[in-house]
Every structure is written in C-alpha cells, then in structure tokens.
Amino acid sequence: MLHNKSEYYELPIKYDETVVRLLVQSPKRMYVYWDISDQTIQEFSKKYFDYAKSTPILRIINLTKNYFYDIPIDPFANNYYIDVEDENCEYEVELGRTFHDKFADIYMSNHVTIPNSTPLPFENENEEILFKNYICLDTKKMRVNIPKQRLRQDYGDLPFGIEDNISSNSMK
Amino acid sequence: MSETYIPLLIYFDKLEQEGVKFRITMNISSPLITMLDDDLLQQRYRKYLLERIWLAKKEIRRTADNKELNDLAKMYYYNFKEYYKVYKNKYGFQLLKGFKHFQDAGFLEILACPATHGFLPLLNVTKNAVRAQICAGVDTYKKYFGRAPKGMWLSECAYVPELQDALSEFDIKYVILESHGITNANPKPLYGTVAPIISPKGIVAFGRDMESSKQVWSSICGYPGDPNYREFYKDIGYELDWDYIKPYVAKSGHRVDTGIKYCKITGKTDYKETYNNSKAMAVAEMQADHFIQSRIEQINKVAPSMVNPPIITCPYDAELYGHWWYEGPYWLYVLFKKIYYNQNTFELITPSEYLEKYPDIQECSPAISTWGAHGYNEVWxxxxxxxxxxxxxxxxxxxxxxxxxxxxxxxxxxxxxxxxxxxxxxxxxxxxxxxxxxxxxxxxxxxxxxxxxxxxxxxxxxxxxxxxxxxxxxxxxxxxxxxxxxxxxxxxx
Incomplete structure (x- = not known):
C-alpha cells in the first residue's frame, strides 16, 4: 500500500498542441490563451514565411456586428485579456501572424457570447406574450394584463444582483 | 456539522413534531454527501464531539465564578451532548438519513450540484467535461436519495445558455440564478425575479430576490450583524492558555476554533461584551417578524398584476446558518413557525411544487450571470x-x-x-x-x-x-x- 506516498508534480509548460481558447471574463473583457505546436511552426514557415521573423497578431472578430480588428502581441506571450466595446455579441479570436503587411491565420478560437450587463428594453408592449408549459413544453401566446409601468419601475433598468457587499462570496 | 447540519436537522425535526408545514430547498453537494457517508470522517467527527463535550465540561468548572460565562459553558455542554445523541442514536452517524427523511416527507427539496462544483461556463469549451460534471452530480444524488433530482444548484449560480442541453439530458427541470440572470434575460421578463422564466429548451430559472438577500447578507444592515448575536471571531481556541486548550485544537499544534465562543458582536470595536443567548434569540424572533412583514409588503405590491402568484426565491449559503450566523438555524425555525401560524398572505413552497401548480411560464432566455462579485466570471x-x-x-x-x-x-x-x-x-x-x-x-x-x-x-x-x-x-x-x-x-x- 503506497497511501501517503509523497508525490510532486509540476504543470507542463506546454503541450505541443495548437489551440486557441477564448473565455468570457465579464461584459467588458475576454481572456484568450494559446499554444502553438512545433509542427504548426514548421508548417507556417514552409507555407508562408519565416515564423520567427513574422509578428503574432490576435484578430478580434465580432460575429454579431460583423467587424474585426487586430492586436499585435508579444512573441513570448501565451495569453491576453481583451477589452471589448460591444455587449450582447458573439466573438471569436483568430491567432495569426503578419509579414510584409500580409496576415496568415494559424488557428481560430471557439466562439463566445459577451453578455448584456443591463436589462434589455421591453419588447412587444402591446402584443401577446409567449408562455411555455414546463411539463409538456408546449408554447402559447397569451394576452396578459400587465401594468408595465409599475413593474418596470420596481425592477428598474439597473443591473442589480451585482453589489459586492451582498455577494455571498464576500462573506467567506 | 455541529453548527449547521445537525442544528438544522434538529429544528426540522422539531417543526415536524410540532405539525408545522414548512418547506425548504437545499443543495447537498456530492463531496459533502461523500464525506457525510465516509466511515473515517464519521469516526473522527464522533471523537470530535466527545472531545467538545469534555471541553465544555472543563469550561463549566473553569467559569464557575462567573455566572454569565458559566451559563454559556452549560449551554455548549448541553448542545454538544444533544448533537452527539442526535448523531449517534437518531441517525446512526448517517446524517444523510435525516435529510432523506425530510425530503421523502415533503418538507425539504434537495437540489443536486455539478460533481465537484465545477465552474461550468469556463469548462464549457469541452462539452463532455460539462456533461460529466452534471452526470456525476446527478448519479451521486440518485444513489443516496433514491430518486432523480428535479433541480440543480449551478456552481456559483453560473449560467450560460450552452448548459441547457446537458441539463436537459440529465432531466434537470430548474436552476436558481442570480437576479440579473432573470432581469437581463431576453426578452426582458415581465415580472422580474418574482416569477420564474423558462428557457427555449425548457429549463426553468428562478431568480434570487434582492430585497430578502440584502436583509440577510448585507455586511452593513444584514440580520447576522446584530450586536446581540454571537461573535464568530472570538473563540477560546485562540484565547485560552495553550496547555489548557492544546488537547482540543489541531494535532499539528495550531490553534483553531473550538466552537466555544463567549462574546457577542457588541459593535465595531475590539471590546466585546459577553454573549447572552436569550437576548440573541429575542433578536432572531424580531428579525423573523421583520422578514415576514417585508415579504408581505413585497407580495402585496406585485401580486395583483401577475398571472400566477409571485414567488420570492431566497437562496443563502447553508454555512451562513449556524456557522457564521450562530442563531441562523433558530431564526429559520422561528420564521417557519411564524409564517405558518401568524399570517395568511403567503406560504412556503419549493420550486418544483410551484412549477406543478403554475406550469405556464414566460419563455425567455436567461442571461449569462453568476453570483460572484460583479456578477460575472472575474472571481474565477x-x-x-x-x-x-x-x-x-x-x-x-x-x-x-x-x-x-x-x-x-x-x-x-x-x-x-x-x-x-x-x-x-x-x-x-x-x-x-x-x-x-x-x-x-x-x-x-x-x-x-x-x-x-x-x-x-x-x-x-x-x-x-x-x-x-x-x-x-x-x-x-x-x-x-x-x-x-x-x-x-x-x-x-
């Protein structure tokens, strides 16, 4: 029985796999990390240009509003925080490199949704509201009597639920 | 165990004996289930309780010249003895039996939780990693509670729409989200957090009610901060002579909490007065009245304009009740009794009972949200x-x-x-x-x-x-x- 045997592990510095992963931190910021395999580097050099002499770029793509912009990054960096302007949008990040004003892609990240940080405006003010039955999952439109003014006032247009002093985690 | 789970079971039992119809929903996570069922931990906890009983007995002798402290030492002695009796005789060291009983009797609804409380939105790049978290959590639940869970407590209330498929796959009917998971939903829900919403794929989301949360959680005006309540940070494990306390603290030689605390919060001062349990109980009773009155006002304000009756969802960390807020389990006990006997505006209900009664729910896509600081993922x-x-x-x-x-x-x-x-x-x-x-x-x-x-x-x-x-x-x-x-x-x- 080797129970209590001492163990010591260090995390691998890299896995020699090409990946680009995009994560959401908040409605204002995303986090991206990447790893480039030796094989990808060799292929890039063969196909495009000397890898070491090209410049790494993160191409930030807003899929919802259909625009992109580039951020040059340090060749030694392997992760980056990206501030975003537009909430309630889908984003992807493409890792690539530039050389002689050309851009060559290496790997596309997963796509993420940057959430809206405030309530959306009310829609369908005078229309029927969609209800779903939780048991049979049938949907039906119902005209309901809602004094919207009052309810809207009650829960306002503030992003509530995010005050630090009432977060459970601030108690621990 | 001694501050939260056993006191809660004792009060649930009292409520049942007294014929009070109460409802509460709790998550018991897979690691907690496993620890509660572990022989080694059961033996350790049994020994721990016996040591507490001895320590409290020693404290009764040590404080013989000070009536206030002596009364408290006797209270701890009595409590530890009762906890031991409940743990050994009533439940045979298996507290899960207690929780299962109250669930089977209809008073308690137990929620499942992802296996190790994985933060799912950040694991979701590997879909099967999320499915495995949910699957292992649900399997553990079924094994111990003999039925499938209806609801899931998402780790840190963290929700992204991509979780719907995995939740549906394991037949999870509902989740509880931070308020802005509802208020920022799409389309904007008609009733804010006082009604659940249902996602396009059929997952129901209940939103945390902010007003009741604030009444309990706020570090400025929350109930647990009352000056008459027991001070958490003054424990004899840190304060008494080392030779005296040594047998009851960590075997590594570090001072730790013993659970015996004699001070009350007193105020924002280092000077702390002696705790008086009767006064603290009286405060808890008053606060229960205040909580009920606040809910009545809230309900009266919104109910007339709603299709279904409003539901006010009040989630808190279990450890708040008893561990941080010593009087918390008593507050719940009194609250449940007063709700049952003293008013007829509202009644306690579990989320699944509400859904059975009022199955037509506004369809909205719940918003990406967590209950961490700032409402999103920065903490993790x-x-x-x-x-x-x-x-x-x-x-x-x-x-x-x-x-x-x-x-x-x-x-x-x-x-x-x-x-x-x-x-x-x-x-x-x-x-x-x-x-x-x-x-x-x-x-x-x-x-x-x-x-x-x-x-x-x-x-x-x-x-x-x-x-x-x-x-x-x-x-x-x-x-x-x-x-x-x-x-x-x-x-x-």
Missing amino acids: LNPGNDYIYRHLHRIGERMTCLAENYRTPYPLQERALKQCAREVLLAQSSDWPFIITGNTMVEYAHKRIKDHVGRFNALADMIDKNEINEDYLEDLEEKDKIFPDVNYKIYGD
Whole structure:
C-alpha cells in the first residue's frame, strides 16, 4: 500500500498542441490563451514565411456586428485579456501572424457570447406574450394584463444582483 | 456539522413534531454527501464531539465564578451532548438519513450540484467535461436519495445558455440564478425575479430576490450583524492558555476554533461584551417578524398584476446558518413557525411544487450571470488563476480521447480510466480558483491543481503506453476515492 506516498508534480509548460481558447471574463473583457505546436511552426514557415521573423497578431472578430480588428502581441506571450466595446455579441479570436503587411491565420478560437450587463428594453408592449408549459413544453401566446409601468419601475433598468457587499462570496 | 447540519436537522425535526408545514430547498453537494457517508470522517467527527463535550465540561468548572460565562459553558455542554445523541442514536452517524427523511416527507427539496462544483461556463469549451460534471452530480444524488433530482444548484449560480442541453439530458427541470440572470434575460421578463422564466429548451430559472438577500447578507444592515448575536471571531481556541486548550485544537499544534465562543458582536470595536443567548434569540424572533412583514409588503405590491402568484426565491449559503450566523438555524425555525401560524398572505413552497401548480411560464432566455462579485466570471478568471484553464481544458479533452479509444477496457485499464475521470473532476472544482482569488490557502489551491493534473497525466500516459503501475493506481484510488462508480464513458459519448 503506497497511501501517503509523497508525490510532486509540476504543470507542463506546454503541450505541443495548437489551440486557441477564448473565455468570457465579464461584459467588458475576454481572456484568450494559446499554444502553438512545433509542427504548426514548421508548417507556417514552409507555407508562408519565416515564423520567427513574422509578428503574432490576435484578430478580434465580432460575429454579431460583423467587424474585426487586430492586436499585435508579444512573441513570448501565451495569453491576453481583451477589452471589448460591444455587449450582447458573439466573438471569436483568430491567432495569426503578419509579414510584409500580409496576415496568415494559424488557428481560430471557439466562439463566445459577451453578455448584456443591463436589462434589455421591453419588447412587444402591446402584443401577446409567449408562455411555455414546463411539463409538456408546449408554447402559447397569451394576452396578459400587465401594468408595465409599475413593474418596470420596481425592477428598474439597473443591473442589480451585482453589489459586492451582498455577494455571498464576500462573506467567506 | 455541529453548527449547521445537525442544528438544522434538529429544528426540522422539531417543526415536524410540532405539525408545522414548512418547506425548504437545499443543495447537498456530492463531496459533502461523500464525506457525510465516509466511515473515517464519521469516526473522527464522533471523537470530535466527545472531545467538545469534555471541553465544555472543563469550561463549566473553569467559569464557575462567573455566572454569565458559566451559563454559556452549560449551554455548549448541553448542545454538544444533544448533537452527539442526535448523531449517534437518531441517525446512526448517517446524517444523510435525516435529510432523506425530510425530503421523502415533503418538507425539504434537495437540489443536486455539478460533481465537484465545477465552474461550468469556463469548462464549457469541452462539452463532455460539462456533461460529466452534471452526470456525476446527478448519479451521486440518485444513489443516496433514491430518486432523480428535479433541480440543480449551478456552481456559483453560473449560467450560460450552452448548459441547457446537458441539463436537459440529465432531466434537470430548474436552476436558481442570480437576479440579473432573470432581469437581463431576453426578452426582458415581465415580472422580474418574482416569477420564474423558462428557457427555449425548457429549463426553468428562478431568480434570487434582492430585497430578502440584502436583509440577510448585507455586511452593513444584514440580520447576522446584530450586536446581540454571537461573535464568530472570538473563540477560546485562540484565547485560552495553550496547555489548557492544546488537547482540543489541531494535532499539528495550531490553534483553531473550538466552537466555544463567549462574546457577542457588541459593535465595531475590539471590546466585546459577553454573549447572552436569550437576548440573541429575542433578536432572531424580531428579525423573523421583520422578514415576514417585508415579504408581505413585497407580495402585496406585485401580486395583483401577475398571472400566477409571485414567488420570492431566497437562496443563502447553508454555512451562513449556524456557522457564521450562530442563531441562523433558530431564526429559520422561528420564521417557519411564524409564517405558518401568524399570517395568511403567503406560504412556503419549493420550486418544483410551484412549477406543478403554475406550469405556464414566460419563455425567455436567461442571461449569462453568476453570483460572484460583479456578477460575472472575474472571481474565477483573473490574472492570478487564469493559468489553470489551459490545463483543465487539456485534461478534459484528453479524457475524451481516452474514453473514445478504450471502449472495452480490461479490468485494470478500466480502474485507471475511472481514476483519470476522478482526477479531472477534482481538478475542475471551482474552489481552487476561488481560493487563489480570495488569497486564503493559495499554496494549497495551486498544489491541488498540480496534483490532480499531474496524476491525470501520469495515469493517462500509463494507459496509452499500456504500462499501468497498479501500486501507483491503488495509491491514487485510496487518496481520491470520491465517485467510486464514476461513469468515465460519458466523456466518450
């Protein structure tokens, strides 16, 4: 029985796999990390240009509003925080490199949704509201009597639920 | 155990004996279930309680000249003896029996939780890693409570729409979200957090009510901060003479909490007065009245304009009740009685009872949200802890490959695959990035990540090389024995 045997592990510095992963931190910021395999580097050099002499770029793509912009990054960096302007949008990040004003892609990240940080405006003010039955999952439109003014006032247009002093985690 | 779970069970029992119809919904996580069912921990806790009884007895002698302290020492002595009696005689060291009883009797609804409280939105780049978290949580629940869970407490209330498929797959009907998970939903819900919403794929979301949350949680005006309540941070484990207290603190020689505390909060001052339990109980009773009155006002304001009656969802950390807020379990007991006897505006209800009664729910897509600071993912993803995700994602993906590649393993290989799945689940616990951000046991959290990732990688290499070291595997099985029946195949589906 080797129970209590001492163990010591260090995390691998890299896995020699090409990946680009995009994560959401908040409605204002995303986090991206990447790893480039030796094989990808060799292929890039063969196909495009000397890898070491090209410049790494993160191409930030807003899929919802259909625009992109580039951020040059340090060749030694392997992760980056990206501030975003537009909430309630889908984003992807493409890792690539530039050389002689050309851009060559290496790997596309997963796509993420940057959430809206405030309530959306009310829609369908005078229309029927969609209800779903939780048991049979049938949907039906119902005209309901809602004094919207009052309810809207009650829960306002503030992003509530995010005050630090009432977060459970601030108690621990 | 002594401050939250046993006191809660004692009060649930009293309510049942007194014929009070109460309802409460609790999550009992898989690690907690496993620990409550563990022989070694049961024996340790039994010994711990006996030691507390001895310590309280010694305290009665030590405080003989001070009536106030002496009364408190007697209170602790009586309480510890009662806890021991309940633990040993009533439940035979199996507190889960108690929770199962109250669920089966209809007073309590127990929620499942992702296996190791994995922070799902940040694990979701590997879909099967999320499915495995939910699957292992649901399987543990079924094993111990003999039925499928209806609701799930999402770790840190963290929701993204991509979770709907995995929740549906395991027949989870509802989740509870932070308020802005509802108020920021699309389309904007008509009733804010006083009505549930249902997602396009049929997952119901109840939103945390802010007003009642504030009344309990606020560090400025929350109930637990009343000056008459017991002060958490003054414990005889830190204050009495070392030779006297040494047998009752950590075997490593560190002073720790003993659970015997004589001071009240008093105020924002280092000077602390002696705690008076009767006065504290009276405060709890008044606060219960205040809570009820506030809910009545809230309900009267919104109910007339709603299709279904409003529901006010008030989630709190279980450990608040008794551990941080010593009088919390008593407050709940009094609250439940007063709700039952003293008013007829509202009644307690569990989320699934509400859904059975009022199944037509406005369809909206709940918003991405968590109940962490600032409402999103910063606590679990920031420059202090972001390094973990490349490793968590990598082991999740490699686990998927292992499950796909070894579909008909021989017995030793199967044991190794199961252990790999356990290491993945353990590495994914949201506690590790939380601890790093909280700057508490940071080195411990870093080490846990390294250990579970390291163990996984070592075992996965052995499987791939077909060179499984059985001694090594056995050692890991002994160290990380949670989820004995883990369904590793789910990673390969």
